[in-house]
Amino acid sequence: MLKRIPVTELLQGMFIHELCGSWMEHPFWKTRFLLNSGKDLQRILDSGIREVWIDTGRGLDLPSGKTLEQDQDETEAVLLAAAPTPEAAPPAGKRALEEEIQRAAKLCDSSKAAVMAMFGDARMGRAVEVDQVGELVDEISASILRQPSALISLARLKHADEYTYMHSVAVCALMIALARELKLAEEQVREAGMAGLLHDIGKMRLPPEVLNKPGKLSDSEFATVRAHPEAGARILQDSQQVGSLVLDVCLHHHEKVDGSGYPHRLEGEQISLLARMGAVCDVYDAITSDRPYKAGWEPAESIRKMAGWKGHFDERVFQAFVRTVGIYPTGSLVRLQSGRLGVVLEQHEHSLLTPMVKVFFSAKSKQPIPQEVIDLSKLAGRERIIGRESAAEWGFRNLDELWTGLPGR
Template identity: 65%
Template sequence: MLKCIAVADLRVGMYIHEFCGAWMDHPFWRSKFLLKSEKDLQRIKASSISELWIDVSKGLDIAVGTASASPEVVAAAAEASLLAAVQSQPISLAVSMEDEVQRAVKLCASAKTAVINMFADARMGQALQFEQAGELVEEISDSVLRHPNALVSLARLKNADEYTYMHSVAVCALMIALARQLGLNQGQVREAGLAGLLHDIGKMAIPEVVLNKPGKLTDNEFAMVRGHPQAGTRMLLDSKQVGGLVLDVCLHHHEKLDGSGYPHRLAGEQISLYARMGAVCDVYDAITSNRPYKPGWDPAEAVRKMAEWKGHFDPMVFQAFVKTVGIYPVGSLVRLESGRIGVIMEQQAGSLLTPKVKVFFSTHSQSPIAQEVIDLRQLVGHDKIVSRESAETWGFRQVDELWSGLSS
C-alpha cells in the first residue's frame, strides 16, 4: 500500500516508492529503495523535497495518528486543479502531424550533429561560434510553426547516450512553442529558442564520466553538476555573442518560484519570465527522457506530477505550457471508457481532452485489437479518456512506434 507522507515523518526502515519533488532535487539515482541509513535520511531532509511516497508493504509504516493521503486522492486533486486552470486553446496547423514528423526526423539528425560540434568546442575550451545555432533555431521555429507537436514529441525519443545534445534541441523547440503560446513577438520567440538551445552548455565543464554516471553521485559530483549554470554563463559571456535573455536563462533555469532553487535562490518576481519558461521546459524534457540512471516518465504522467510540485513553477507559465503540449501529450498511453487502450497521436483544435488516439488493445479481452485512429472530438458522449496507463505495467513495448511511425 502506498502512502504520501511529509519528509518530516520519514524514518529509517521505510521503503521509499517515489519522491514528490522535482526530478533533480535529490541526490539519489533511484527513486525506489529501502531507507537503511541515518545519513541518507538526513540528506533527504536537507534537500528541497517536502513530501514522498512510501510503500508500507515493503517497509515501516508511519506512526499511528500521522496523516497521509492516498494515491487516488492526490492524483484526483492534481487532475482537478489542472483541468480547472487550463482552458481550451485552438491549434492552427499548417501541415499534418505525419508530414511534419517526417521533416522533423531529418531536422533532429542535423540538429544533433550541430549541437555535438558546438558543445565539443565548449568542452575543448575553444572559441564558440553561434552562427549555425541561429540558423538551427530558425529551422526549429519553422517546424514548430507548421505543427507544434511533431518536433517536440520526436525529440523526446532520444537515447540515453545522446541525452545532453538532444535535450538542448528539445528544450529549444519547447521554448519556441511556449513563447508563441504566451504571445511573445517574433524576436522574443527567437531569443527564447536560442536560450533553450544553449541553456545547458555549462554541462560541458563537467567530466563525461560524471555527466553519464549510471549510479549514485557523490556529494562532490552532485555539487559539480549543480554548478553547470554558472559554468555555462561564463562560457557565453566569454563568447560575447549572446544577449542578456540567453544569459539569464542559462544562469537561472533551475531557480524555483518559492526560492528553493539554485544557484541564487531567487524567488517570485526576482526570476524573469524567460527563466521561468526555461524551468518548465527543462524539467519536462528531462523527466520524459531516458537517462543513464533513470527511465523517462510517460508524458501525461509527467504533466500530472509537475502540477503537484507546489512552489516550483510559475502557475501562469505552467498553464500555458500545458496548453502547448496538452494534458495528454503526444505519446501518452491512455485507457478509454470503452475499455480500449491507445496512444495519443495528435492534439485537437479547441479541446485538450479530445485528442486523436490510436487504440490497439482491449482491457475486456486482455488482447490486442486492430489498430485504429479515433477522433475523440467526434465521440463526445460515447467515449472518452478515463485514465493514464503505464506501458511497463502492461508489458507494452514499442509504444512510441505506434504514434511516430518510426522503428526503434
C-alpha cells in the same frame, strides 16, 4: 496506505515510496526504501525535494498528510485549470502530424550534429558561434509553427548516449512552443529558443567521467553537476555574443518559485519569465528521457507528477505548458472507457481531454485489435480517456512506431 507529507515531517522508520520531484534532483539510487539513517534523512532535506510519499503499511505513520485519492483530485484540478480558451487555439492551417514527422526526423538528426559541434567548441574553450545557433533556432521554430507535436515528441525519443545534445534540441523546441502559447513577441520567441538550445552548455565544463557516467551520481559528483548553470553562464558571458535573457536562463533554469532551487535560491518574480519557462521545459524533457541508469517516465504520467510538485513551477507558466503539450502528450498510452488502449496522436485545439487517439489493443481480451484513429472530440458521451497506462507494464515495445510511423527511432 500511501500518504504525501512534507520532508520536514519525515522520521527515521518511515518507508519512502516516492520522492516528489525530478529524479535528476536527488542523489538516491532508489526511490523506495526504509529511511533508517540520519544521513539519508539529511540528504533528502538538503536536496531539492520538498514532499515525499510514504507507505504507512511498511513503516511509521503520521496523523497528517494527504491520501492518494486527495492528491489525485488536487492534481487533476490543476491540470483541468489549464483548459485552453478559444484565443489560445493554434493558428489555422497547422499541418497534420504525419505530414511533419518525416521532416522533423531529419531536422532532429541535423540539429543533433550541430549541437554536438557547438558543444565540442565550448569544451575546447572556443567561442559559441551565435549565427549558427540562430539559424538552427529558426529551423526548429519553423517546424514548431507547422506542427508543434512532431519535433517536440520526436526529440523526446533520444538514445541515452545522445542525451546531452538532444536534450538541448528538445528544450529549444519546447521553449519556442511555450513562448508562442504565452503570446510573446516573435523576438522573444527566438530568444526563448536560443536560451533552450544553450541552457545546458555549462555541462561541457564537467569532467567527462561525471557527465557520461552510466550510473547514478555520488554525492560529490552530484554537487559537481549542480555547478553547471554557473559554468554555462561564464561560457556565454565570455563569448559576448548572446543577450542577457539567454544568459539568465542558462544561469537560473534550476531555480524554483518557492526559493528551494539553485544556484541563487531565487523565488517567485525574482526569477525571470524565460527562466521560469526554462525550468518547466528542462524538467519535462529530462524526466521523459531514458538515461543509462533509469527509464524515462511516460509523458502523460510526467505531466501528472509535475502538476503535483508544489512550489516547483510558476503556476501560469505550467498551465501554459500543459496547453502546449497536452494533459496526454503525443505518444502517451491511454485507456479508453470502452476498454481499448491507444496512443495519443494529436491534441484538440480547444479541449485537453479529447485528443486524436490510435487504438490498437483490447485491455479486456488482452489481444491486439485492428488499428483505428479516432477523434475523441466527436465521440462525447460515447468514448473518453479514463486513465494513463504504462507501455513497459503492458510489454509494448513498438509504441513509438504507432504514432511516428518511423521504425526503431
